[in-house]
C-alpha cells in the first residue's frame with residue numbers, strides 16, 4: 001500500500017463477506033429500491049438532479065423515514081441501534097454538518113486523521129482551524145476524513161468531490177481506491193461520468209422507473 005501515510009489511518013477489513021443488502025427500500029413516495037454493495041467494491045449512483053439519490057443514501061443510513069429491508073451480511077439493520085448502524089454504514093453529505101467550530105473535536109482518531117491530511121492535499125495544521133474559516137472543499141475533505149477514521153464498513157458518499165479541483169479530485173479517488181482494496185464498501189453519488197468510469201465496479205442510474213444498471 002505505497003500511497004498510504006499510515007496503514008492505521010484506514011478502516012480494517014472485517015467479515016469480508018458481509019455485503020450491504022438493500023431490498024424493497026421505500027420512503028417519501030420513492031422506491032422500492034433494491035441493490036447490494038459488496039465489501040471492497042464501489043457502486044456508483046447517478047441520475048438527474050432531484051431524482052432522489054441523496055434520499056436513497058439517507059434512507060439506507062436510516063436518517064430519513066423508510067421501510068423495507070436493509071442488512072449487513074446476515075444482520076438486519078433493526079437488530080442494532082441507529083447509532084450502532086451509522087458507525088458501520090456512514091453517510092457523508094455533499095455539504096457536511098459540523099456540530100461545533102473546532103475541527104479537532106469531530107475527529108475520533110486524531111493521529112489517523114493527521115496521517116490522511118497530506119494525501120488529500122490539506123495543510124498539516126488544519127485540524128486546529130475553526131470550521132467557520134474552512135473553504136467548502138476543505139470541509140468536504142475533512143468530512144471524508146472524519147468518516148474514515150471511524151472505520152466504517154460501508155461509506156455512502158454524496159458527491160464527495162463536488163467542491164474540488166481536478167487534481168484534488170484524483171487524490172480523493174486514489175484514497176478511496178486504497179480503502180476499497182482494504183475491504184471498505186462504497187456507494188457514491190456522482191454526476192461525473194469520468195469519475196464513475198474510474199471508480200465503478202457497478203453503476204446504477206436512478207430514473208423515473210427506479211434503479212437501472214448502467215453498462216461499464
Ligand SMILES: Nc1ncnc2c1ncn2[C@@H]1O[C@H](COP(=O)(O)OP(=O)(O)OP(=O)(O)O)[C@@H](O)[C@H]1O
Nearest residue numbers: 028029047048049050051052053054055056064065
Ligand atoms: N425526507 C424527505 N421527505 C420527502 N421528500 C424529500 C425528503 N428528502 C428529500 N425529498 C425530496 O425528494 C426529492 C429528491 O431529493 P434528493 O436530494 O434525494 O435529490 P438528488 O437526486 O440527490 O438531487 P441532486 O443531484 O440535485 O442532489 C426532492 O424533490 C426533495 O425535495
